[in-house]
């Protein structure tokens with residue numbers, strides 16, 4: 001059930017959260033499926049609705065940076081990091097910190113840490129403020145499928161469960177938040193997102209480790225279970241241009257070029273439908289899931305997708321693209 005953003009619907013949805021129900025809301029990254037983070041039963045319902053493995057912890061969403069003290073125990077170096085990183089809040093950055101006991105183990109999947117984020121979205125912030133609760137929320141997709149960037153995507157996936165979806169239009173960032181662990185004195189990126197390693201290092205003025213490149217050396221208490229799971233796949237088979245794909249006259253191509261004039265004839269002739277996401281990484285990020293959702297409905301035999309260089313935001317884009325190619329095996 002899609003609900004327009006207005007005062008009345010915010011009050012209704014906030015009451016649902018207080019009553020232990022699940023509500024979907026927009027953020028600048030993707031839509032979230034939220035419940036009261038302090039209510040174990042409500043959080044359990046999120047896992048059930050999504051079909052999410054219980055080993056994968058949830059992000060707790062807040063509306064005021066001071067709420068961190070209610071949920072986390074910070075050492076002085078973590079306070080210093082936070083003080084610098086708050087320039088990115090509200091925004092697409094989740095911080096993993098040592099949790100207080102008030103956060104139920106189901107939220108953190110048994111870990112002693114919790115990921116905290118303050119989204120940059122008027123609808124989300126109004127809802128959290130009205131509910132006056134910390135909100136545990138994963139992306140509002142069935143586990144393993146594409147993340148939602150419109151209210152319609154969420155409604156389609158959760159219609160049969162009657163989940164209310166507050167409509168905030170299209171997400172402006174389009175990829176899930178960067179997840180940064182602050183559990184050790186060297187910060188570690190656990191998931192790439194819009195806030196890149198370069199941006200983090202500029203603000204922190206120290207080196208940040210790319211934990212996604214060195215999973216095997218990460219201590220178990222740092223590792224993010226989400227890093228190991230196959231993710232974000234459309235139902236239609238998706239291939240990288242560098243992969244072997246079958247021949248068909250009913251296939252689509254997602255290009256990271258600006259227009260047809262930049263394509264070679266081979267691609268032009270091979271594909272029935274071509275979408276140009278441009279070569280601007282922010283635009284690619286914003287539209288990637290949206291286009292995959294759209295093409296997935298058009299019943300192509302398969303989709304082939306371009307690659308971009310893995311620098312800056314390109315790391316987050318190629319992480320989502322390779323996971324979506326269906327061939328990332330569950331490790």
Ligand code: TXA
Nearest residue numbers: 029031032057058113114115138139176177224225226
């Ligand atoms: O942009 C986003 O982050 C969206 C919106 C709704 O805020 N949420 C989102 O949540 O993408 P989800 O559940 O789809 O992804 C959360 C990621 C997972 O990879 C999970 O393993 C990791 O964060 N994570 C959560 N808590 C963690 C913790 N305590 N330690 C390590 N990783 C954690």
Ligand code: MG
Nearest residue numbers: 138139147176
């Ligand atoms: Mg997710």
